[in-house]
Amino acid sequence: MEANVETQKVITMPRIGDTAPDFEAVTTKGNIKMSEFAKDKWTVMFSHPADFTPVCTTEMSGFAQRKEEFDALNTELLGLSIDSIHAHLGWVQNVRENTGVYFDFPIIADLDMKVSKLYGMLQPNESETAAVRAVFFIDPSKKIRLIMYYPLNIGRNMDEILRALDALQMSDKHKVAMPLDWKRGDKAICSAPKTLEALNERLADDSVEKVTWYLAKKNI
The missing domain is CATH 3.30.1020.10 (Antioxidant, Horf6; Chain A, domain2)
Structure with a gap:
């Protein structure tokens, strides 16, 4: 009798110290290639489960409202969800009309889940179709320096994201x-x-x- 073999899903999970996996994608600010994005700058890349959802709206608004602080730390923001470019644009405009907050940074449209799977943002035990709330801190050499993961129902802490980014940069400098x-x-x-x-x-x-x-x- 043949033994039953349970098929397990393998999730790609980039690790601290890895070179950020390269990809090309469509975003709300045009096409990008990760290896060429934010030359000579840091990148904070973050995923959210879905457009037009409440927790995600608070988080994206938080990134937008504090964008000048990321600019001061020589850092570009890069969002992502498994939604179409049209959904992204509609959400950006909806939030701007209702709150006055404008998401003035690129948001990747990852309908085919290519980037989500490449970065371990799609975790089946949490959701098969929505990216978890991942945050990747990527330095100018495109090395991943810090990773945070949050579940779908818990929003991130913007103070901690900025604190960790500042700590990484000051640690490198000194x-x-x-x-x-x-x-x-x-x-x-x-x-x-x-x-x-x-x-x-x-x-x-x-x-x-x-x-x-x-x-x-x-x-x-």
Whole structure:
């Protein structure tokens, strides 16, 4: 008797440190190719389950209302859902007419689910036809630096998205790590010593705040 084999669905899930998978897509601001999008800038790419839905409207409005903060961090926004370009345009106009908020960033029309599947945004145990609320932080070299996933019924936290983006950029710039709840103006964490020589140098360094020899903070 042949053994029963349960077929499992394999979901592509890009990981932190991976190069952002390339694709071409139609958006509300024209066609894009991911590998050529936002040259010399960071990208925050985020998916939402569907146009003309309440939680998604609050989230997209949040990105739009705080777009200047992303601009200040040299970052382009890129939205996505499994809807047509016509649905996107209609939703953008509907929200603008009713709230005055304008989604002035590209939103990918992913009707064939190509991009959603490529980035692991379509997760069958949550929904077969709607993308979860994923957020990908992609640096100028097109490396994925941070990933957030939220379920369909829970909206994202815009403060945390901006905080994490700022932390990534400041960490790169100053070659430091960031502690719990770090925000701009807080001290950053120095790398822990890796040799006895470096340990002795750390102990003698009065320019940093030493909690203990392996945990030291400094202003940046």
